[in-house]
Amino acid sequence: MFKHFLGLQWKSFYRSASFKTEIWFKILMALGALYFIAVFLGLGFGAYFMIDEAGWGDPLRVVNRFMVYYLTFDLVFRYMLQKMPVTNIKPLLYLPFKKSQVVNFSLGKTVVSFFNWSHAFFFIPFSVVLLTKDYPFAQVVGWHLAMMAIIYCNNFINVMVNNKDAIFYIFAGVIIMAGVSQYYEWFDITLYAQPIFDYFYDMPWTAIVPWALLLVLYFSAFGYFKKHMYLDGGLAKKHTEVRTENLDWLNRFGNLGTFLKNDIKLIKRNKRSRTAVLTGFFFIFYGLLFFTGAIEAYDGPFWKIFAGIFVTGGFLFSFGQYVPSWDSSYYPLMMSQNIKYREYLSSKWYLIIIATVISTILATFYVYFGWEAYAAVLVGAIYNIGINSYLVLWGGAYVKTPIELTSNKKAFGDKQAFNAKTLLLTLPKLLLPMVIYAIGHFLISPLAGYLFVAAFGLMGFVFKERAFKMIEGIYKKEKYKTLLAYKQK
């Protein structure tokens, strides 16, 4: 029985369309995974010594203190990224498997997920270091086992609350509040959380508690799934009552308005696009890393331009670079309707421009960090509007993986964003403005650097017609390939 499941699993993995991706991309992915593993390993081995050196106290206690954040971030990441086991259950329902076997297998599958074992790269070396530093064996093992159980608890909590957006947003809100109040020293959640984790070390037998909790969670997840394994139950798509929206105020833009109306609905009504917009929004705060001097490596002058591009270009990167894949599920309609490519592309362009302008306005608070910070933001916006807006549309012509609007699967770092051509196009998007700035900065003055970049962006406006003509040509040339690719879900 189990063999059957494994066989199906293997085939669904091996035969999936996304598996047949370019070889060098696989290498890139592997490198990415190795990078994260290295970071975790580095932290695992290094955390003890770093904390020790900084003199913050007993490294284990310090880790315990911030463990609550570690675990909540883990939960948030899981919520956003971890795939749910319910997929592919449907065809198994009427076959002679016992329901409990199907559920056990599906839940078992989540246990071997990357989201669980990646933590081992931190906890195992950290525990080993503790042992070599003469921490008592039984106590470290107790702590370690407790942590392992808690990571798995997270796994099953995520399985159960998945797709309950309300819970997630409340949870995320509470964490942000906790973080803010800790920063301003109003209320320190870690003081209350730390003793819990300390118990596992001080009294190793208490590690039984998280394991018991894990068992409870497993069985409740099991019961929950078994109870809901009906087509009109947990496997059904959720239906909410919706209303027709007019958005008539956009009619004044003529044909462009027609598309803009549609795009706004696209963004509002689909999980995947909402995530993209949210990601774009968070990019606004990315600049804080640069302008507050939080990370030393980012202190070089041209990094400011890099920040400026990202702060105002969040939407451009998160949404813009997937044009036209957002329309993948009905691309044949778009291609056979009475639509000119030019109008279709301009509507996306305007959407990007509007979002960039809004980001720029929201980013006004960077004035607080001095005129240079805000100049970088403004100049970044001009460059984004003038140059990058064309580049993302251009790159989009080569992005040919359909987007499933209603699921968040692969919302981040999807391989579709990376193919040789789109990767090459990121060079002028990010590096070119930095180079231009650096030339101005080192030859004349910082101000000249900003002016250079802005001038470059403004040049983009002048060549708008030509740029669009070229992009339109590429879209037309790629049309049939794109249609074919979108058919392969």
Add this chain to the structure above:
Amino acid sequence: MITVHNLTKKYNTNTVLNIGHLEIPKGQSFGLVGNNGAGKTTLFSLLLDLIQPSSGHIINNEVQVDQSEEWKPFTSAFIDESFLIGYLTPEEYFYFIGELRGRNKADVDTLLANYADFFHGEILGQKKYLRDLSKGNQKKVGIVASFIGNPEVVILDEPFANLDPTTQIRLKGIIKDLAAKEGVTVLVSSHDLIHVTEVCERIVVLNKGEVVKDIHTSAETLKELEAFFAGSSYQPQ
């Protein structure tokens, strides 16, 4: 209205469509039948420039479809659910198509009023997105949307499949009227021989990508078709 010239479509060495010449006059209701893989959807996709011909071309009202986009204003189609926008309500979808075809809301509403029967109260005002409608109801939306904006050519792939009997009968009436009263060229494909013979003036049978029969519909047509398909299944490959 539509002329097909030496049209072939090949995938590698496999020829899936090969039509030397085919002419469909204006206002004809044209039926396309054939077994799975006969090339019906391929022909329709070529008509809509969704795939490229390997050789030859199609002229739609003096426009060569793989060269110019000028056929789009007077041609409309419903092939499958990829012609629907899942996150819109039916009303929004109709208005969207209407706007693309230069029709305002009032025009679209007037048109939709004619299809109240056809919708059977299950489409408009349902407070659901298209993706949440049943397959049959989705199909109704797609079919009616293809009538918006007075197209001269309407292409419907398997319009009868998935529809309930009442709706099938209504749809037959609608298609007949379109061709007879409004001079619309209607192209319909179907696996249901009874429906096509009832609706279409002319029926073309495709087999393995080639036109094997081209019949002006008469009382004997259904028998002829049934005999053909009953026989063809026994033919050696």
